[in-house]
Amino acid sequence: MNVLSLFDGMSCGQIALNKLGIKYENYFASEIDKYAIQVTQKNYPNTKQLGSVVDLKGSDLPKIDLLFGGSPCQDLSKAKTNGEGLSGDSSGLFWEYLRLLKELNPKYFLLENVVMKQEWSDIISRELGVEPVEINSNLVSAQNRRRLYWTNIPNIEQPKDKGILLGDIIYDDTYKVFTDERITKTKKITKNYIKWDLSGKKYWSQQDRAYFKEKKVCTLPKANPSNKLNILLDYENDIYRRMHPIEAERCQNVPDNYTSGVSDNKRLEMIGNGWTVDVIAHIFKNIPQNNV
Numbered sequence: 001m002n003v004l005s006l007f008d009g010m011s012c013g014q015i016a017l018n019k020l021g022i023k024y025e026n027y028f029a030s031e032i033d034k035y036a037i038q039v040t041q042k043n044y045p046n047t048k049q050l051g052s053v054v055d056l057k058g059s060d061l062p063k064i065d066l067l068f069g070g071s072p073c074q075d076l077s078k079a080k081t082n083g084e085g086l087s088g089d090s091s092g093l094f095w096e097y098l099r100l101l102k103e104l105n106p107k108y109f110l111l112e113n114v115v116m117k118q119e120w121s122d123i124i125s126r127e128l129g130v131e132p133v134e135i136n137s138n139l140v141s142a143q144n145r146r147r148l149y150w151t152n153i154p155n156i157e158q159p160k161d162k163g164i165l166l167g168d169i170i171y172d173d174t175y176k177v178f179t180d181e182r183i184t185k186t187k188k189i190t191k192n193y194i195k196w197d198l199s200g201k202k203y204w205s206q207q208d209r210a211y212f213k214e215k216k217v218c219t220l221p222k223a224n225p226s227n228k229l230n231i232l233l234d235y236e237n238d239i240y241r242r243m244h245p246i247e248a249e250r251c252q253n254v255p256d257n258y259t260s261g262v263s264d265n266k267r268l269e270m271i272g273n274g275w276t277v278d279v280i281a282h283i284f285k286n287i288p289q290n291n292v
Contacts, residue, residue, distance in 0.1 A: 058103025
């Protein structure tokens with residue numbers, strides 16, 4: 001089986017294939033982030049890196065049996081109220097995915113993206129000829145992460161809830177412990193986390209919160225993540241810490257220290273930009289092995 005992964009990142013799709021024991025002859029990857037490529041090649045040195053998706057031609061590749069990718073979401077995310085959608089510079093790369101899908105005509109395909117405006121989701125569904133399945137990673141991990149999956153792989157159902165909480169994936173409670181008297185003055189308890197207002201502007205940003213071990217964390221961020229993933233250690237004394245990269249890996253079902261070899265911030269960025277491996281494995285397990 002020949003596999004092509006577009007926007008491969010740190011190759012979470014390849015982790016999923018190997019976790020399932022699905023054999024492939026060639027794994028082609030289109031990625032431009034040098035740190036993600038470094039991590040991929042450390043773990044899977046036989047990966048054939050192809051560079052940018054915009055320079056990739058289907059005619060340069062052998063027959064592809066499985067094509068997958070998660071085109072950039074920056075212009076589609078509901079968190080960005082003025083997003084340009086599928087005409088944006090980033091999310092417009094969906095059209096490159098579609099171009100290669102048509103050029104290669106693989107047996108099976110998968111496209112992942114964020115929950116978005118219905119009008120944009122409808123365009124993608126029309127172009128791909130399938131409706132998306134929405135799956136929240138919280139069913140298989142300690143992370144809330146709602147995503148849409150368009151695929152022609154048959155019989156995709158919801159994963160069973162494994163009941164994993166943040167406390168189940170703790171690695172190091174001594175990692176980057178901190179406190180701040182401004183937290184004491186402004187902290188408030190919400191259903192899923194503690195929040196505070198360090199700026200004094202009543203702007204409750206993502207870095208102004210800490211998560212309970214008996215709950216789940218938010219969607220791991222990919223932009224400036226180092227101060228956005230905080231864990232409560234002691235509420236009465238306002239003691240908190242940053243999330244360790246290994247704990248972030250576990251939120252995405254990635255093997256411990258898979259991303260080692262680059263800075264902690266780069267590790268957290270690529271993990272936040274990656275896929276939840278067990279969701280992808282849940283989808284890939286339905287690929288008929290006698291038909292690829």
